[in-house]
Amino acid sequence: MSEVFSYPITQSEFWLNNYAVITWALGMLLLSVAWAIFFRYGNFKYGIDLGCLGKTFLILFFTTMAFGLPMRYNIRFDAEHGHEGDRITLSESKLIYQQRGGKEKNLPIKDIKKIYQEPITYNPPVKYFIVAETAGAKDSVAVKKDLPDFDKFIQKLTELTQVKIRRAL
Incomplete structure (x- = not known):
């Protein structure tokens, strides 16, 4: 006699199938907003000044967030909900x-x-x-x-x- 065990589905089917693409798109949107602010308010000069260093750190920070936050969420989401419906x-x-x-x-x-x-x-x-x-x-x-x-x-x-x-x- 067969016994069937199944994981319950707690998230929508759309989100379970597309969460990685959606979170990646949101991360890229965050990065594009940071670059838009950088180019709108950036005062570009040749040479080294602290403003340029600050803007560089700002871009590095937002790049790290744009790639890191979706990855962190996706890893955790997959661990908690990756088997749903199996x-x-x-x-x-x-x-x-x-x-x-x-x-x-x-x-x-x-x-x-x-x-x-x-x-x-x-x-x-x-x-x-x-x-x-x-x-x-x-x-x-x-x-x-x-x-x-x-x-x-x-x-x-x-x-x-x-x-x-x-x-x-």
Whole structure:
């Protein structure tokens, strides 16, 4: 008998599919506003003066913000919401991981050799990796701890595979 575990969707489908492009565009908008202010109020002279140094630091600051803030947001957003809409089907013979976009991974239960927690969690929630070795090749699936009924899923998976979970120190 198959059991289905799925991540709930808390964000809109549009935002989940396009957040990286939208935040990048907002970052570039911030940078273009900084350059517009720089060229509008810039008093360009040849030579070195403190005003030029100040404007240079201002441009460097806004460039750092325009690239850094979207990246920081995107990394955190992906860690918290990247699995939303994904579905895991666990049967007696295989584990099927279906992503929201339609990609699918099949791992035969008999080929699962390792289940372990990621050593260091930079962005919560914690990930558990399920590694299968088939015909000399390795394939893996990452399952996050915020999966509803995560404990039930891990317990059922360990019963089927007879593989113990290696937890991080």
